Amino acid sequence: MKADFAKFKTEIDSACFSEDPINNTLHSYDATNEFHLPAGVVRPRNEFDLQQIIRSANANFIPLVPRGAGTGFSGGALPLNKGGKLCSPSVVIDFLGMNKILELDEDDMVAKVQPGLVTFQFQEYVEQKGFFYPPDPASLKTCTLGGNVAENAGGPRCLKYGLTRDYVLAIDGFTGDGKPFHVGKGVLKNRSGYDLRHILIGSEGTLGVFSSILLKLRPKPEDRILFIAFFDDFNEATGMVNTLLHKGIQPSSMEFMDEFSVRAVERHGKFGLPLNYQALLLIEADGRSDEIPFLKRRIEDSLKVSAKEIRIAIEHYEQEAFWDIRRKTSPALRAFGNKKANEDISVPRKSIPAVIRGLREIADKNRINLINFGHIGDGNIHVNIMYDGKNPDDQFRVNLALTNIASLVNEVHGAISGEHGVGTVKKRFLPGNVDSVSYDLMRAIKKDFDPNGILNPGKMLY
């Protein structure tokens, strides 16, 4: 198992390969704000290039790091030096050369795309044709569909429409030893053997590299309505989820911001938000145009029982202004520190109030800036810790807090990540969050797909 970088270079098409230091720098980071210089960058133009690259990397023990747009929060796209057990610098696979829509089948409502396609570009394209691709991670304007599948990306609309997982019908690609797989088919039900598709989705580039993805589409909803409501008591905001579901309302999104998020975003953007409440709830519902008045009445009636202030956006431009408040939350936090730890915990809905209290205690104990917002409808809380990354004392207290948060999550039987994945950032917490038999099975499956361990080494599993 001796890496042979020189041999790798002679075996792949030189037109796909670059060792240019500037290009290497451009592929050295992701949204964790960490930097690891790769040994080089390959840019396959098609699946033949891709297979050649993977086969040669496998034969010469060169770690490969598939990269979409580097918008991930868990370190999935970081080209770790001396990746894993291979003790060799990594080569990044850049998918910019494979970013096409290969097919849109309007009858079957499916589209085949290459992994480098930007999510938003795809969404705009299909919406022009009357279709809808719901997954909406915050980074949708830059992130890629390949990255979305590798991370099983979520977003606010997942409450009603499901995660990226729920839209992937088939994946073509290669295992770590360069064998081509064609997993899944363009059908809505498929019981042909074990469902390998779902193992590849969310595998963070550690099991296979994708060459094309077949996605399911929906018809575009006709209309939508948006509410912002303010609550004195966090329990009442959480309770609203079940209240609405039991009234036959399936909101497309149910987002919350804690009082610190509201203050941060108000300072950042002057939205005219009241600052004296414990929680802000943003509720969007969509559907046929004929049902919007009924949705409006039922949601409004429900909110009136416990919300202290309610605002409603009917027109599209008003709705965009409301969404802007939520979208600006993450940038607004930058004022509180040059570094952000993005926890992304997922807990049973009924434990949200207790978890929010627990998080507050952890923040106080460790003297950190901790701000919560996220997807209250599915119990997915984005816990943001803002700090000075250059201050070792700050870093130490943040690390302690992260350990405390992982314990809190385990206490309520939650998951350490709801959307962002494990990568490098949550790798140390995974063994405590899953049972040891499952962990060993994951390691065995990794070996099945990638016997030499060249795919994204050092991520997710030890």
Added chain:
Amino acid sequence: MKADFAKFKTEIDSACFSEDPINNTLHSYDATNEFHLPAGVVRPRNEFDLQQIIRSANANFIPLVPRGAGTGFSGGALPLNKGGKLCSPSVVIDFLGMNKILELDEDDMVAKVQPGLVTFQFQEYVEQKGFFYPPDPASLKTCTLGGNVAENAGGPRCLKYGLTRDYVLAIDGFTGDGKPFHVGKGVLKNRSGYDLRHILIGSEGTLGVFSSILLKLRPKPEDRILFIAFFDDFNEATGMVNTLLHKGIQPSSMEFMDEFSVRAVERHGKFGLPLNYQALLLIEADGRSDEIPFLKRRIEDSLKVSAKEIRIAIEHYEQEAFWDIRRKTSPALRAFGNKKANEDISVPRKSIPAVIRGLREIADKNRINLINFGHIGDGNIHVNIMYDGKNPDDQFRVNLALTNIASLVNEVHGAISGEHGVGTVKKRFLPGNVDSVSYDLMRAIKKDFDPNGILNPGKMLY
């Protein structure tokens, strides 16, 4: 690898074990109408029994066949003699002693159940509390939730509500070597490592044995409306799926019956159905009571364009009478032969008319009785071949037809099974329906979960 049945018997709790010939006979069949006598039947009372049974079976190379209610159409619950490579008669695991609802959490809308619980009993229980568990396989009054998860059971309502897969949050159980796993958590989003849950779902008892299952619930829909429409042209019936979706209508079910099914069920039950059309479509939509009039209008307007006759059921008793037509189709076919081959193909929606034509040609060529009905909304066609199982010539022609059907499915890039699974019945067609790399990965994963191959040997994979 020498099976030691005597040692197995001494190691397990005798209170759980029976070799009674009558009891063996009662566990020898499933809905394939095939019979294989097991060597014995174990009936674990709890997860401790279950672990002891599996550990001892693993140590002594005794094949174990987990069995719900034996309603499967693919042979998953058949205790094959000399199962797989173990060359030992099988022992059936009967889950009648593990059929309890362990917990219903109304706040989180989840329920924890034991695998032996009958699906319909569970549905009735949660509906009394205002909840809804949608998966509705035709056998729901007798089949068990453990079997449903092992087979990823579907049903008419899956069109809107998804498959069993979409309701399983967590599974506790044991691998083939008796190691306990706790896969998944009671949260709606979980990115903690590879998603082992989805590999276990639909694994047909070959990867693990379940001791408890955590299921997601929904609120019960307030009301529903049901249509039956008759079409002169099969293409128009198929086209109705997209027409409705594009009008913002997500039907809960969209079932079709071909002219032969309609004739068969009319002969069986005297429903007063017209016999001069190519296809019958049954369309159900549910939702809030306030949206039913709008759903009714939109569906009716759409149907009027191409349907030749339309009947509407508003009241619950009328709806039950309509559903009875569809539910009686399978029993009605028994008049055409003592044996039924249940093909369960899943094809891209737009190829349905061509597939129906292709099936008709296969029927004519092989001189067989072939009758189609099923879930047109998701392209899942139940192809039923009725024949005389005691006539070797019949059997020969049916086998030829099944091979022809598998080829037809491969031509349109469909899946050989949409709901029923592979088991023994479609095992020979799986290698032609998935790529060889995927097939090898499935075999590798089987080894990871069940190193000695004691779990349901001889099923799904060679």
